[in-house]
Amino acid sequence: MAAGRTETCDVLVIGGGAAGLSLAHRLTENLAATVTLVEPPDGPLRPAERTWCYWGAGTDGLEEAVSASWSVLRVHGTDGRPLTVGPAPFTYRMVRSTDFERMVHGRLARADGARLLRATVESVCDVPGGAEVRCALPGGRFLTLHAQKVFDSRPLPGLPPARTRLLQHFRGWFVRTATDRFDPTVADLMDFRVPQPAHGLAFGYVLPLTPDRALVEYTEFSRDVLTTEAYEAALGRYCRDVLGLGALTVERTEQGVIPMTDARFPRRAGHAVFRIGTAGGATRPATGYTFAAVQRHGRAIAAALRDGHGGIPAPYGRRALAMDAILLRALDTGRIDGPDFFTGLFRDVPAERLLRFLDGTTSPREEWGIGLRTPVRPMLRTAAEVPFLPRRSRPAARTGGTNR
Structure with a gap:
């Protein structure tokens, strides 16, 4: 085995997904x-190409990386009526x-002092003055990196114990239609005109790119x-029976699973080692939104390090x-009807305020007002319970491919 070498840096970020790239x-900056x-x-080990969406x-x-944007959103209730905001x-x-x-x-x-290293991380551990990361380079050599702080975005081997655990799972088609349909x-954003499962909820999601592509x-x-x-069959029915797209070509697919859980994600893996992204709790438990959170979290971490804050x-x-x-x-107990709940929020709450609520940036007063527009009795019963x-441990589904 080839001998390794040792290098140093101030901050080391592990992972080339949304969280790692965003923090770097x-x-x-x-x-x-x-x-x-x-x-x-x-x-x-490299993640597949995927799509991320967020409110901005x-x-x-x-701006350089944004490929499309929409200023009008629509939700379809189970009764088929559209709600545009x-x-x-x-x-x-x-x-x-x-x-x-x-x-x-x-x-x-x-950027001065910044670099990208392609390597497989073998181990991460605390050492005096920081942390040590041992990496295997593509040619078979090893490299040891010493850093004052390490931020690790790699997925956890399993989800922590939780009281409730749901999954947001999806499959998407990038389609091209024979005629303009979009x-x-x-x-x-949410089209509940699809058949609803016995447990949980289901919806369609359509992001038009051109009149004939989405x-x-x-x-x-x-x-x-x-x-x-099963995903393919559901997509086929949705495109044919609900959207009425007619003849189409599937140009590319993507699929993913996002944990929706009230588990307590450990934010530290050592004195100088911190978890970020979904592994560090950046996925909003009730919605699955992640991308906007890792942007905010990345800015907050950079500011804390710049200002010399210990935490x-x-x-x-x-x-x-x-x-x-x-x-x-x-949602998990069925005390509230998922499609009616989300449709009601979009109908009764100003869209700008609701989007901030979904991202976790509303004030207590705003949240109180939103809460009064939800099914109060089942929510209070659940809050008391x-x-x-x-909190129980359960086998973890393989996650990844978040598009939120």
């Missing part, structure tokens, strides 16, 4: 320090992982994932997590 990007981003080399207002530094000043923005990766890699190449100005997804919030054949902030506050635990339990429920 924010660190090069805000921190006068040496930064190394470690990504897996080409091969099975004004300029946010990601304008969430100004927000727009719903799509980022393709390849574009985002290209942008961040370019900025790393131009309005590129309107995104269908990303069409079938999504479920439920306890277990489906087979690929690293959490992705969400305790209040948001407590509300999510109640909503998850109410949740603190006394035990």
Whole structure:
């Protein structure tokens, strides 16, 4: 085995997904320090190409990677009636992982003291003055990196114990239709005109790119994932029977699983080692939204390091997590009807406020007002029950491919 060498840096980020790329990007913007981003080399450990979407207002530094955006959103209830909202000043923005990766890699190449390293991380451990990361390089050599702080975005081997555990799982088709079938100005965020499962909820999701091209997804919030054949059948029915798309070509597919759980994700893996992304609790438990949270969290981490703060902030506050635990339990027990609940929120709450609520950035007063527009009695019953429920471990589904 070839001998290894040792190098040092101030901050080391592990992982080339949304969380790792986002933090590296924010660190090069805000921190006068040496930064190394470690990504897996080409091969099975590299994540597949995927799509991320988020709410944005004004300029946010990601314009170069945004491939499409929508200023009008639509929700279809189970009764088929459409509800259209304008969430100004927000727009719903799509980022393709390849574009985002290209942008961040370019900025790393131009920033003083920043670099990209393609290697497989073998181990991470605390050492005096920081942490040590041992990496296997593509040629078979080993490299040991010493850093003052390490941020690890790699998936956990299993989900922590939880009171409630659902999965947001989906499969999407990038379709091209024989004739113009889409309005590129309107995104269908939740279309509940699909058959609902016995447990949980299901909806269609349509992001039009041109009049004859769109990303069409079938999504479920439920306890277990489906087979690929079941997703394909559901997508076929949705495109044919609900959307009436006629002849179409599937140009590309993507599939993923996002944990929706009130588990307590450990944010530290050592004195100088911190978890980020879904592994660090950045996925909003009740909605699955992640991309916007890792942007906020990345900016907050960069600011904390720049200002010399010892602590690293959490992705969400305790209040948001407590509300999510109640909503998850109410959905899982069937005390509230999922399609009616989400349709009602879009009907009764101003869109801009609702989107901030879904991302966890509303004030207590705003959240109180939103809560009064939900089924109060079942929510109160669930709120009284949740603190006394035990947290249990369960086998973890393989997660990844988040598009939120």
